Structure formats: C-alpha cells, structure tokens
Amino acid sequence: MKRRTKEAWAAYAFLSPWMIGFVIFMAIPMIASLVLSFTDYDALRSPDAVGWANYRRLLEDPAVRKSLVNTLVYTVMSVPATMAVSLALASLLTRAGHRSAGFFRTVFYLPEITPKVAVGVLFLILFNGQAGLVNAVLGLVGIDGPQWSTDGPWVKPGLVLMHLWSVGSTVVIYLAALRGVPRELYEAAELDGASAWQRFRRITVPMISGALFFTLIVQTIAALQSFDEAYTAFYGSAASATYSNDAALFYLIYLFQQAFEFLHLGYASAMAWLLFVVILLITLVQVRLSRRFVHYEGGDR
Amino acid sequence: MTARRIVRWTALAAATVLFLYPFVWLLSASVKPRAQVFDNVLIPRTWAWDNYVEIWRAAPVAAWFLNSVAVSLAAAVAVTLTSSLVAFGFAYFRFPGRSALFGLVLATMMLPAAVTMIPVYLIWNTAGLAHTQVPLWAGNLFGSAFYIFLLRQFFLGLPREVFEAARVDGASHWTLFWRIAVPLCRPALIVSFVFELKASWSDLLRPLIYLRDPALYTLPRGLKALSDQFGQAGEQRWEIVLAGSVITTVPLLIVFFVAQRHFLAGITTEGPGSAR
Numbered sequence: 001m002k003r004r005t006k007e008a009w010a011a012y013a014f015l016s017p018w019m020i021g022f023v024i025f026m027a028i029p030m031i032a033s034l035v036l037s038f039t040d041y042d043a044l045r046s047p048d049a050v051g052w053a054n055y056r057r058l059l060e061d062p063a064v065r066k067s068l069v070n071t072l073v074y075t076v077m078s079v080p081a082t083m084a085v086s087l088a089l090a091s092l093l094t095r096a097g098h099r100s101a102g103f104f105r106t107v108f109y110l111p112e113i114t115p116k117v118a119v120g121v122l123f124l125i126l127f128n129g130q131a132g133l134v135n136a137v138l139g140l141v142g143i144d145g146p147q148w149s150t151d152g153p154w155v156k157p158g159l160v161l162m163h164l165w166s167v168g169s170t171v172v173i174y175l176a177a178l179r180g181v182p183r184e185l186y187e188a189a190e191l192d193g194a195s196a197w198q199r200f201r202r203i204t205v206p207m208i209s210g211a212l213f214f215t216l217i218v219q220t221i222a223a224l225q226s227f228d229e230a231y232t233a234f235y236g237s238a239a240s241a242t243y244s245n246d247a248a249l250f251y252l253i254y255l256f257q258q259a260f261e262f263l264h265l266g267y268a269s270a271m272a273w274l275l276f277v278v279i280l281l282i283t284l285v286q287v288r289l290s291r292r293f294v295h296y297e298g299g300d301r
Numbered sequence: 302m303t304a305r306r307i308v309r310w311t312a313l314a315a316a317t318v319l320f321l322y323p324f325v326w327l328l329s330a331s332v333k334p335r336a337q338v339f340d341n342v343l344i345p346r347t348w349a350w351d352n353y354v355e356i357w358r359a360a361p362v363a364a365w366f367l368n369s370v371a372v373s374l375a376a377a378v379a380v381t382l383t384s385s386l387v388a389f390g391f392a393y394f395r396f397p398g399r400s401a402l403f404g405l406v407l408a409t410m411m412l413p414a415a416v417t418m419i420p421v422y423l424i425w426n427t428a429g430l431a432h433t434q435v436p437l438w439a440g441n442l443f444g445s446a447f448y449i450f451l452l453r454q455f456f457l458g459l460p461r462e463v464f465e466a467a468r469v470d471g472a473s474h475w476t477l478f479w480r481i482a483v484p485l486c487r488p489a490l491i492v493s494f495v496f497e498l499k500a501s502w503s504d505l506l507r508p509l510i511y512l513r514d515p516a517l518y519t520l521p522r523g524l525k526a527l528s529d530q531f532g533q534a535g536e537q538r539w540e541i542v543l544a545g546s547v548i549t550t551v552p553l554l555i556v557f558f559v560a561q562r563h564f565l566a567g568i569t570t571e572g573p574g575s576a577r
Contacts, residue, residue, distance in 0.1 A: 007394055007395070007396060008394070008396040008397060010394065010474045011390050011393075011394030011395075011396040011399075012390075012396070013390075014386055014387060014389055014390025014394070014474070014478070015387055015390040015391070015402065017383040017386060017387060017442065017443045017444050018383070018387040018406065018443055018444040018449065019402075020443060021440070021442070021443020021444060022405070022409070022443070024424070024443070025417065025421055025424075025440055025443065026409055026412070026417060028420070028424075029416075029417035029419075029420035029421050029424070030412075030416060030417060030420075032420035032423070033416050033417060033419060033420050036419065036420065043423065043426070089316060092309055092312055092313050092316070093313075095309065096313070104313060104316075104317065106561065107316075107317050107320050107321060108316070108320055109557075110320065110321070110324065110554070111320060111323070111324075113499060113550075113553050113554055113557045114324075114550050114553075114554075115502065115503035115505075115520075115521050115524075115549050115550060115553065116503060116505065116521075117503070117505045117521040117524050117525055117528075117549070118327075118521075118524060118546040118549050118550045120528075121524065121528050121532065121542055121543075121545075121546050122323055122326075122327055122543075122546060123323075124528075124532065124533065125330070125338070125339075125539060125543070126323060126326070128339065131339035131341075132339070133322075133323075133326060133341050136341050165320070165323065221411075221413075224413075225413055225414070225415065227505070227506055228505045228506070231505070232505070232525055232528060233533075236529050236533075236534055243533045243534040252415060255415055256506070256509070256510075259418070259419055259422075260422075260509070260510050265419050265423075268419060269419055271415075272413070272415040272416045272418065272419070273416065275413055275415050275416075276412070276413055276415075276416050279411075279413055280411075283411070
C-alpha cells in the first residue's frame with residue numbers, strides 16, 4: 001500500500017510540468033476567453049459586460065461571414081487536393097527502389113521545411129500576373145494565365161496551389177501506409193483479373209483508410225486555421241499600407257486583426273469560440289462518416 | 302510493363318522538377334539585379350551578390366538571425382526535456398487517474414490555439430513580458446501534447462525488465478528516466494527536437510503578436526516586415542525580400558539535411574503515420 005502511494009506521488013512529480021502548464025496556459029485561459037467573449041475589452045480599461053452582444057454582432061458582421069466562407073471554401077478545395085496529390089506521389093514512390101525513394105522523399109519534403117512566410121513571399125512573385133513564373137509556364141502551352149494575386153476568383157486556387165507545394169509530410173505518411181499493404185492482396189486480385197482502378201479502389205483505399213482518415217482530420221483542422229501564407233501575401237502589418245484582397249481574408253486573419261490591431265479583445269474571443277465550434281462540428285461529422293469507411297486491421301475498434 | 306515504368310519515371314521526374322524549381326528560382330533570383338528578378342532565367346546574366354550587402358544595410362538581419370537561433374533553440378530544448386519527462390511519467394508509472402489525464406493531454410491537441418491566444422497574451426502582459434521574446438518559448442517549459450504522445454509511444458516500447466532490474470539495484474525514479482529511458486530513446490528525442498526547432502523557427506503568428514521592437518524580431522517576422530517595406534505595396538525592391546527569404550529558409554534546410562536520417566525515419570515509423 002505504502003509503496004503504491006509513493007509510486008503515485010513520483011508519477012505526479014513527473015507529470016507536474018504538464019499539469020502546471022495545463023492550468024496556466026489552457027484551463028485558466030479557456031475560462032478567461034469564455035468570460036471575455038461576453039465583454040467589451042480593449043486591454044486598457046477594465047472589461048464591460050455586454051451579454052450576448054458580441055455573439056449577435058458575429059452573426060451580422062459581413063467580414064465574419066466573408067472570412068468564414070473564404071476559409072470553408074479554401075478548406076473544401078485544398079484538403080481533397082492535398083490528399084489526392086500526396087497519394088499519387090506516394091503511389092509513384094512505392095515501386096521505386098529504397099535509395100531512390102529516399103531521394104524523392106527528400107525532394108517532396110523540402111518545401112515542407114520552408115517557413116510559410118517565405119513560401120508566401122516566393123509565390124507572390126511566382127504568381128505575378130505579367131512576369132511571374134507560373135504564367136510564363138502556362139504561356140508556353142498557350143494558356144493566358146490569370147492575375148493570381150489580384151483577381152478575386154483566382155486568389156483561392158492560387159493559395160491551394162501554394163499549399164500543394166508543401167504536401168511532403170502527407171506523402172511520407174501515405175508512403176509508410178502503402179508500404180504496409182501486403183503484396184499478396186494485389187497479386188491475388190491481379191490473378192482474378194481486377195483492373196488497376198479496381199485494385200486501387202478495393203485494396204489500396206481500404207487498407208490505408210486509417211492514414212487517409214488521419215490526414216483528413218489533421219489537414220482540415222489546419223486548413224480552417226490557415227494564416228501565414230495568405231497573411232504574408234495579402235495583408236500588411238498595421239503600420240504599412242494595406243494591400244488586402246478580400247478573397248484571401250481567412251477567419252484567423254480577421255480574428256488576429258480584431259484582437260491585435262483593433263484591440264477588440266472581447267469580440268475576438270467570441271470569434272475564437274465560434275471557430276472552436278465550427279472545427280468541433282466538422283471534426284465530429286468526419287469521425288461519424290469515417291466509421292463507415294475506415295478499416296482497421298483486427299476488426300472493430 | 303516497361304511502358305508503365307517509363308510513365309512512372311517520367312511522372313516522378315516531372316514532380317521533382319515542380320518541387321525543386323521554386324527553390325532554385327528563389328536562390329538564383331536572390332542574386333540577380335533588381336531589373337532582372339522576373340527574368341525566369343536560372344543563371345543570372347549579371348550576378349548581384351550586393352543584394353546580401355544591401356539587405357544588411359536595410360535591416361538588422363544579423364540580429365534577427367541570432368534572435369531566431371536563440372528563441373528556437375530554447376523552444377526546442379525546453380519542449381523536448383519537459384515532454385520526455387511527462388511522457389515517461391505516463392509510460393512507466395501506474396497511478397490513479399492515469400488514463401483520464403492522458404485523455405486530457407490528447408484532448409488539448411484538438412483545441413484551436415485561437416481560443417487561448419488572447420488570455421495567454423494578457424497573462425504575459427500582466428507579467429510585464431508581453432513585448433519580449435519570452436512568450437515565444439517559455440510555454441514550452443510545460444511540455445506539449447504532441448511530443449508527450451510521440452515520446453510516450455517510444456517509452457512504452459522499452460522492456461520493463463530493464464527498469465525493474467535497475468530498481469532492485471536501488472536506482473531512483475530519476476535515474477531510471479535520465480540514465481536509462483532517455484539514452485535509449487535518443488532517436489525520438491531528436492525527432493521531437495528537430496520538429497519543434499522547425500515549428501519555432503518558422504512561427505509567424507506569435508512574433509506578430511508579441512514583438513514590437515524590430516531589434517527583437519525573429520527571421521520570419523523580419524521577413525514579413527521586409528516584404529511590407531520592399532515588396533507588394535512598398536518600394537518594389539524584390540531582390541531584398543528574396544535575399545531575406547533565402548536567409549530565413551537556408552539555415553533550416555541545413556539542420557534538416559544534418560538530421561534527416563533520424564527525422565524522416567522518425568515520422569515514418571513513430572510519427573503521425575503510425576496512427577493507423
């Protein structure tokens with residue numbers, strides 16, 4: 001008995017950094033954020049209680065609606081694109097030998113290590129309508145490329161292309177998953193005369209559904225919180241001239257502006273909780289739907 | 302069969318060009334004179350190494366570089382040490398509330414940072430540290446859910462007998478952790494260290510929130526300032542912004558190449574990929 005209590009205290013001692021951090025940087029801030037969301041607060045005067053006013057304003061604020069729609073549209077475009085491109089690249093790599101797979105894995109992972117702010121700057125130039133590289137390449141095949149960074153409807157496709165450049169970690173994850181699919185399944189299917197598409201649809205997808213599901217969730221949550229590239233390319237720091245393009249106003253950008261440029265800390269807190277609810281709902285729906293598609297080795301879990 | 306191989310290798314070659322070209326373009330454009338930045342010729346017709354002297358004159362890049370090194374090293378060391386401590390606590394001990402607490406650790410991964418962003422800012426503000434570099438790394442002294450999860454997996458993989466034998470010989474819990482578990486889990490610690498180094502080096506949002514004085518900027522924050530001043534809406538001196546991009550990117554690439562064996566192997570075997 002005594003030994004067990006001593007063990008428990010030792011365990012809590014090891015856990016203490018996280019437990020202290022949880023209280024200071026999670027629990028208290030969460031409560032504070034909820035309380036603040038019902039106040040008018042600018043960090044200078046003390047907060048004024050305003051009831052549900054911030055939440056009512058959320059529903060009426062056209063910029064909230066705009067940024068939320070932008071973010072959702074971007075998510076719906078970028079997540080499937082990322083998954084498809086990563087899966088295609090990973091499939092190409094499965095048949096490559098060990099050494100060459102290592103080389104390509106590194107090549108695809110390189111952009112992932114590039115700080116997003118540098119990616120934003122780089123593509124701002126590559127996407128330049130007149131002289132940018134992307135349109136120069138499109139020109140070679142006779143396509144008159146759009147004004148990626150200024151023409152509203154083309155801004156989000158541009159941001160998706162930018163994001164597709166950093167699919168490296170997803171490729172690595174899929175590659176590991178594909179390596180785990182038993183060869184015999186494909187051989188048996190081939191003997192039965194299954195086409196390449198059928199083998200992909202009936203064997204590959206179910207066998208790596210765990211990895212697909214994982215990246216779906218993680219990519220969606222990340223896309224809903226996109227900030228760096230769009231902010232770098234389209235928004236100036238408070239002091240500089242603004243060169244905003246409404247099509248790139250992501251939810252987190254607007255939240256950041258409300259909080260740290262206009263110092264509407266109460267309103268921004270309400271925005272943060274709306275984001276939390278949106279992320280939670282989307283994730284729950286995805287988990288629900290996935291139960292039908294995700295196959296785990298070893299039966300139900 | 303061979304036709305299929307040709308298609309596959311062509312596709313791989315095309316993908317390689319697409320992934321590498323922007324890098325090569327960036328490196329080459331950063332040493333072109335202003336008028337030729339948009340030329341799309343890979344070998345500059347005139348080499349303008351001056352760009353790297355100009356950026357030095359235009360902004361305190363050396364200070365930004367040192368700030369980035371200091372902040373991201375502190376962040377990576379802190380998170381690796383404390384997360385491994387907590388992970389060992391979860392992996393080795395049996396104690397009341399273990400699974401509930403670990404569930405809480407995992408749950409915190411789901412919470413968007415935006416929810417705690419404002420109160421955490423107010424906490425640092427109350428502590429008088431809001432406009433210093435401390436908030437950029439000090440939170441890591443308390444561990445981080447992702448690394449706790451990652452490292453716990455590694456610690457769970459160690460054979461229990463090793464620890465029991467050491468206990469019999471009178472080793473303290475601390476000795477078990479520091480002398481046995483940590484050395485055996487070096488690869489996982491390297492993965493956690495490099496991951497956080499990359500995350501912290503690249504972070505833009507927190508430096509935007511916390512850093513007001515340009516002398517304290519990290520490289521990404523500095524690059525954003527350069528891009529505001531010389532890019533899009535500014536003086537259109539893209540060669541300076543590009544040189545800044547290179548300075549922000551290349552150090553991380555070097556770290557990656559040095560650590561890459563542990564790094565990629567780490568994500569492949571123990572990282573998010575093994576969630577299935």
